[in-house]
Amino acid sequence: MLEFPRWKVWLIAIVIAIGILLSIPSLIAGTPMASSWPKWLPQYRISLGLDLAGGSHLLLEADQRDALKQRLQAKEDEVSTELRRDPRIDVGDISTAGGRLSFLVRDPTQVDAAVERMRKLAQPLALTGNRDWDVQVVDSTRIVLTPTQDGTVRALKDAMGVARDVVRRRIDPGGTKEITVITEGGNRILVQVPGVEDPEALKKLIGQTARLEFKLVDLSANQADVQAGRAPPGSQVLPMADGSGFMAVKRRVMVSGDQLTDAQQSYDQDGRPDINIKFNTTGARRFARTTQENVGKPFAIILDDKILSAPNINEPILGGNAQISGNFTVQSAHDLAVSLASGKLPVKLNVIEERTVGPDLGKDSIHKGVIASVIAIGLVMIFMLVTYGRFGVYANIALIVNAFLILGIMAMFNATLTLPGIAGFILTIGAAVDANVLINERIREEIRRGRRLIDAVETGYHEAFRAIFDANVTHVISASIMAYFGSGPVRGFAVVLLIGVVTSVFTAVYFTRMLVALWIRRARPRALHI
């Protein structure tokens, strides 16, 4: 018991000093003292959860049906482009019904060649040897492309990766904010943005697919047919964005938003907000060629399958710049510009969970949490002092050191403190003294049994440790399960409990034991007042 080698004392002292040092930046964060904290000392900080800092937590789920539809459309474009290439194969009656792409080959002698080219388009999937599309011939001249299960799964996975990057660019075009955007469970994206003023705008910004397409207006279409939803072959009927009816446009895409390099909100000659877009080289070339060939005709600017406007091509547009007008406000034009510049979402995302906390409530929670913590620590310390005297003082020193260590370790791992985390902190304070209670009660008991002072202390620490260990393992089990299953704030609670369990065993057992040993060695007490 009394043999407490000097190196052990130093080791414990160093651990504690490091813990305190690590916790200070978090404690002085936001106060004037923060700026005077020396740069050469550790700068780790505990981050505040959204429930304390204020902000929005959004869980987005991919609309899988939409993903498959978009994939089918992309395939249709790819196939038409491929078959128009030399040697050209004429096809007709292209259909995407039933989740499959099918078309008729007009010249029966070209069917085999067409199948061959379709097979080349289908990508083999790594290792499995399967392709992402099945190519079949039905009724001798109809070719049917069916997406395979593996291909669909991979396409969705790829789409989620792209969607995550797009969402990130939309929320934080400058890449400077501390936001979290991660994919979860295959078809979800978790977004956490601190300090959001208007979550509705945020949701709108994220939720917009922003698939921009330029298509020629089909002037040959009969207006009555169009309003009834029937389009001539090779065309499709789309609604106007302002709800003023429908319009027939060619299926073939002139240029799409994929070929943009930039989009910015600006104003037209009349001072109305519009969006200035800039195409990349391929896009600019295609745009120039199509406009040259179709001077005097209207083309439709289509966003997410709705026609924003259908201006006439007055002259060929050669510079690769274009303006998109529509009924925009400055805000909506700005948001659309951001969405366009960040790229289109390969899949529609729905908000399935939102949790937003205003910054004032967060501040209020921290304030109340800190006061409750201080009072709780104070009362527990008074109680320990009147119950155990000198040994209570040791337990109290351990308690304070424990509080610093918990904060220090949290800062080191950059853990997130949530509101339930504060509750976990207070609970840990109450429970951490349990180890000292166990030890001290055991010492009392051993003294009553007539053991000598040093012997009693020794036995107390030794015998109590078994129960302390087992009790703490049960906490570790429940806290680990909580950390595994829990979401955000609850996980924050579990993390504090876990850290608290480990640090409290260190402070309550090893640290107090050192204090007691040093005291006995120095003072050589004859009787123990406990």
Next chain:
Amino acid sequence: MKLLKLVPDHTNIDFMRWRNIALVLSLIATVASLAFTAYRGLNLGVDFVGGQLVRVTFTQPVDVEKLRVQVDSLHLGEASIQEFGGPKTFQIRLPKPEGGDAAANVATAKVRQLITSDYPGARIDSVDTVSGKVSGELAEDSAKAIVFAMVGIALYIWFRFEWQFGVGALLTLAHDIAMTLGFFAFTRLQVDLNVVAAFLTIVGYSLNDTVVIYDRIRENLRKYRKMGILSLINLSLNETLARTVVTSLTVLIALGVLMLIGPEVIFGLAIAIFLGVLIGTYSSIYISAPVLVWLGVQPDSFLKADDKEEEAEAQPA
């Protein structure tokens, strides 16, 4: 300085004398609690049934009825409006809208708009919107987590002690959880994710006392081989009584402070753990310990097989 001793030095309370009465009472209380929970149902928060919860702080006290009429005029389903921590703060709860995720977002936007236009200066403190899908998953995960934690801890106790102790721990936990559930059903306090965290904490902490008492029983079983099991458990309970009282008090002091002056949002969490510690203290004495008697724990339970043989040899038949 005279030190505080809440429990006198040499207590000799015959806890086990009332073990059958206590068992019957605990059993009735547990069954009643579960039946009541099943009958009345829990006041599940949006976390588990989906819907929306908007917390608003107004600049001055607001007439609840007027607010209710205004919210009802949005036709978003049956709204429940409650004061939350003060006369100026309210929580407006809306059911899960029909029409899926998009409809939920529209509903949030409408409430937001109503409040900002009709009550200038009002502060929207928080918005929680949970779709049916997510709430179903959260409920399932929570139930799983509680069951896994209970089983995990019981297995650990079995591993560290004997199977009887594992069963005792499991029954104790079941009792504590059932009683806490009953409390939530009775008070209609809202059960949200934080309360589940509290349940998991209870699973860990209510067993704290049980583990300490079991440890002492194990120690005494090795020490006093000839003592009858009832007196041995009584002795162990009395020896650990001071510690049980002091620790429960420190935890209750800390949680009481949190409950009374801590942030309102975690009141449910604080009160659940507070209650769990109280119930856990009782059940560690009157459930964990007597179970060992019924499951036939004997002083030789902790002897290794070869020790038993030795003993058998030492005592000629």
